[in-house]
Amino acid sequence: MLKTIAGMKDILPSEISQWHYVEKICMEVFKNFNYKEIRTPILEMTALFKRGVGETTDIVEKEMYTFEDRDKTSLSLRPEGTAPVVRAYIQNKLFNDQPVTKLYYMGEMYRHERPQKGRYRAFHQIGAEYFGATSPLADAEIISLISEILNRLDIKSYVFYINTIGCQECRPKYKEALKNYFSNHFDNLCEHCQKRLDTNPLRVLDCKNSKCKEIAESSPIIIDYVCDTCKTHHEELIKLVDFIKIPYKIDYRIVRGLDYYVRTTFEVKEEGGILGAQNTILGGGRYNGLVSQLDGPETEAIGFAIGVERLLYLLENISNSEYIDYVVIPLGKEQIDMAFKIATSLRIKGFSVDIDPRSGSLKSQMRWANKLGAKSVILIGENELKNSSYIEKNMETSEQKVCSINDVLN
RNA sequence: GUGGGAGUAGCUCAGUUGGCAGAGCACAGGAUUGUGGCUCCUGUGGUCGCGGGUUCAAAUCCCGUCUUCCACCCCA
Known part of the structure; x- marks a missing residue:
């Protein structure tokens, strides 16, 4: 792979x-x-x-x-x-x-x-x-x-x-002062710092070695130079x-x-x-x-x-609350066309909307909607399609109301 | 570039002296007609990082390699 x-x-x-x-x-x-x-x-x-x-x-x-x-x-x-x-x-x-x-x-x-x-x-x-x-x-x-x-x-x-x-x-004056100071403690410096003393004595100051740190404690201070x-x-x-x-x-x-x-x-x-x-x-x-x-x-x-x-x-765990406005659920194959049309209409109006492409059972589509964090689901079954209506269910309160398809499409 | 630990399911990890590959979570389906979360049942899922070697037999032992984690160096 x-x-x-x-x-x-x-x-x-x-x-x-x-x-x-x-x-x-x-x-x-x-x-x-x-x-x-x-x-x-x-x-x-x-x-x-x-x-x-x-x-x-x-x-x-x-x-x-x-x-x-x-x-x-x-x-x-x-x-x-x-x-x-x-x-x-x-x-x-x-x-x-x-x-x-x-x-x-x-x-x-x-x-x-x-x-x-x-x-x-x-x-x-x-x-x-x-x-x-x-x-x-x-x-x-x-x-x-x-x-x-x-x-x-x-x-x-x-x-x-x-x-x-x-x-x-x-800075050169300070470097020189540092060099002099650390040279007096040369044997107690770590291997790295012994080398650094030549190349860049400033680096000895932020060495992590405890002995070097101790020596650096009383080294000359930049502000004086x-x-x-x-x-x-x-x-x-x-x-x-x-x-x-x-x-x-x-x-x-x-x-x-x-x-x-x-x-x-x-x-x-x-x-x-x-x-x-x-x-x-x-x-x-x-x-x-x-x-x-x-x-x-x-x-x-x-x-x-x-x-x-x-x-x-x-970063403190910021609330990662993923949500989506609607999931549109056709109960049967005959309602897919209309579900897609309603979903499209809501998307154009600016809502976030999804529709399950797998056309599974009602239960599985409801589970999916729940997982997506849908605020509401729109249900369209045989009866609703006959009456040009759909059911809107609020996923938090579980309240349901019947709405007119014509209203949502306009 | 140097030194050390680790690598098994999507994730977190078990796996005994070498002897059939496991759990939890996640995912999928279901629990009498068209309703999610909680609970219960069932299921999918693995080239045990990869390649060699030892062995009748390797996730397990050995070598190499890659990745990752920790430290050094250095930097954000």
Whole structure:
């Protein structure tokens, strides 16, 4: 039997109402914050991600679905949403329309990783990008927007972490300080962190190893090393977030894995054990260099992405009350034509209507109607057809009334 | 990419020292004439993930492979 590719799965009719629910609420909140939807192809040139996400990131180095087009161009399924949106922003010169541009997207992303709970090779992200704003107000607005989405979805078991990771100016100094500090504890670091100390000392901060964690506890703190611009930006952001009373924690270990981030980074995590090890349900940050790096004008931006599959784990079981307005039941073969006509008429009028194609016994059709959650059934037998009438039965109250066929057909 | 657990009916799972493939739920039909849900009866449904091997005999033991789950790496 042919199956889905490993780490990819179908979203079944029984699950789809949850997806619609999340998408609907997000779209409403985006509307409230004046974001416009953008849809980009799932396939892009590999070069976009190499330049956008970073040549040395894990995503680009070992997780992309990459293959050659017929003309030998290297293409990749998008592993994330930001680079394509930035590409679209530049290509369509959206920066000419408005001084600031606020976009959101919802779609499937692809990464060739080992599947795990909350981590799939095809997964969905809902995200937004805010272009053209240097002000910490933009950062605060993004955080407010995320908070509102989580509130409206009635998700409670999460922690909002905010950090700043400085800029190209000040981060190297911090990295150097970290390197010095961790070098003094080199023998007590795990194998990975010993290597990371050279490649990316920031990563040692969010290592899961208990010894590394302990050492990281008293490591130098980023905020002591950032330049004045970054520090002011961070402080003003915090002031704004406090002012609108959004709960958060400052966590200097939120370092993020993608190359393009500067200053503000943030993550929302579920820490009640529902998600296991993959407990980050959304993440994002400011990326000031990305647009110019992809040949656009110098533009500051900030964005985030929600992992929809992870978010769905946290959703309280929303009432999945499937129903249908009518099931039309002919009691015998002679009444099928008229049943079909009545069903059609009701459908045209806007009701949801079904009719059993199997023409089984009355009992079996009633059972079927009950299973579909029919609010009412319409029964047509020999006697009714003779009188141009039908019986409408309310499935909740069991009340029945005789109606005229002519009325329903008009 | 690395390490570990699991795979038997649509779903959740039993299956003893290797000896005829099972249950509950779901689905279908029925319980005196044309009325659902509750109850009762009956029935359909399996290449025991797939491929090799050992054996008179394999769901059961061995090897490989795929999928899935858990963790690492990393990320949403």
